[in-house]
Amino acid sequence: MTKSFLLPDLGEGLTEAELITWLVKVGDTIELNQVIAEVETAKASVELPSPYAGVVTALRAQEGTTVEVGTAIIDIADGSEPLKEPVQEEERVPVLVGYGVAGEGPSRRGNRRAAAPETVKPVSDKPLASPPVRFVARQEGIDLAEVPASGTHGEVTRDDIASYMARDEEPVALVHGKDETRTPIKGVRKHTAAAMVSSAFTAPHVTEFITVDVTPTVELLEKLRGTKHFRDVRLTPLALVAKALLVALRSNPSLNSEWDEQNQEIVTKGYVNLGIAAATPRGLMVPNIKDAHKLGLKDLAQSLVDLTATAKEGKTGPADLADGTITITNVGVFGVDSGTPILNPGEAAILCFGAIRRQPWEFEGEIALRSMTTLSLSFDHRLVDGEQGSRFLSDIASLLSDPLNLVALS
Missing domain, CATH: 3.30.559.10 (Chloramphenicol acetyltransferase-like domain)
Incomplete structure (x- = not known):
């Protein structure tokens, strides 16, 4: 039987969150309360523990997108029925159906199974990078798409981030004759x-x-x-x-x-x-x-x-x-x-x-x-x-x- 995990209300009536990083991928076997993703609300970064144990059959939200509370973000099969071909996010449309099921206990970092760099596969066309590298990039306000990747499998590494930060200052592109930098207002x-x-x-x-x-x-x-x-x-x-x-x-x-x-x-x-x-x-x-x-x-x-x-x-x-x-x-x-x-x-x-x-x-x-x-x-x-x-x-x-x-x- 396949169950969908709906993004829960993460506190104080917040209605949405940005999905920062998936810590699992399609085909992974996960345990109850294992941390499966990091999301950022308007107030804090939050680790999402899984309310189900089983095999991930679909990731239904892309990293970097804003997801409404009550939207299905991941499908997990419990092994009671044969697995179908994994369904990619672009083939599924999230449906707002109400509040998700919260974990039955605190997240257990020991159970986290973040993909190693060589197995990181983006749900979208985002650059490859492990969760710790993405975290550093977020802290420094760096767009990973702009960082030259030197990893064995094309992923951005910590050294790449350091090199990018140490680079010579480059001129900001002119837009309509104006020297401007625009930063999205979010989070x-x-x-x-x-x-x-x-x-x-x-x-x-x-x-x-x-x-x-x-x-x-x-x-x-x-x-x-x-x-x-x-x-x-x-x-x-x-x-x-x-x-x-x-x-x-x-x-x-x-x-x-x-x-x-x-x-x-x-x-x-x-x-x-x-x-x-x-x-x-x-x-x-x-x-x-x-x-x-x-x-x-x-x-x-x-x-x-x-x-x-x-x-x-x-x-x-x-x-x-x-x-x-x-x-x-x-x-x-x-x-x-x-x-x-x-x-x-x-x-x-x-x-x-x-x-x-x-x-x-x-x-x-x-x-x-x-x-x-x-x-x-x-x-x-x-x-x-x-x-x-x-x-x-x-x-x-x-x-x-x-x-x-x-x-x-x-």
Whole structure:
């Protein structure tokens, strides 16, 4: 009996995904929950485990195409009937028939059977390349069709990618007399753009700024880094800023709320899923630390390191991006002093943390070189009035200017 696997809803009502790479081919025998493909939604890259065991008889979607949820993408025979001639994708027309069957457990990387370069056969006319090579190309924004292939069987190798990146800069082709490069808007960038436009024109934004002398925070960081407790943890200024935000939320709960338009209610959250805006090879993403309010400084610092590393490796999953309640964007890492951030959709506030710079500042009646930073807070004026937003920002600044209070209240 042959069964068709339908592309499932991959989270938060997403309606489509781009099929990046097939990890199986027609004729392969696969196991239950074996990863058969990599797809990219508007929010994350996802591995698809097979809900069936058997033999692949047809791949019904091409790599690089966008597939709607509920569309059949692969046919698998369970061995109860003789196999027919394999049906290629162009001979079959996917039919929208509803939601697919999700796997009965997590994907098992150990069962992945990605084709080796010599057996990689594209469903379409795409260039030959193994899944790891395709992943590198995606990260670097390289079109594999433009890369000269040197593999034994005509496939693009990692060395080919490296050589292509190191090539002399070539002139961009002129189109109608204009020097232009056009990049398709899709995936994470498409989702981010839509979300930001929706947020900007739905929630009435207000942004406030405060300049803070964080010299005591910088000094405390140096002391903590030298202790046995934090020896194995990468402790950054962002960790103390995040901790200050979490403490300040206790007396300013309106900043951790949501406007429910459908039910005409304000939903104040008793938990904090702290979002951290991260620049990744696939665009801006905002994964969040679940129940961050329960974490001590050491665990919070480690969670920040893990979250950032996962995002930069392109391994952030849909669950990591869902259910955020408030966000921090750290523009200081780019040497930027401040900004007016746009709210992450569904959240009441976003804190922007600027660069820390040594500057002349009044201290104890004299001018001295101090470590200064600027914090800016954007908030939804439907949920947060000026007094509440100002008090919250002031509380964070106060904790960073006197971090002993932050330690005492943690």
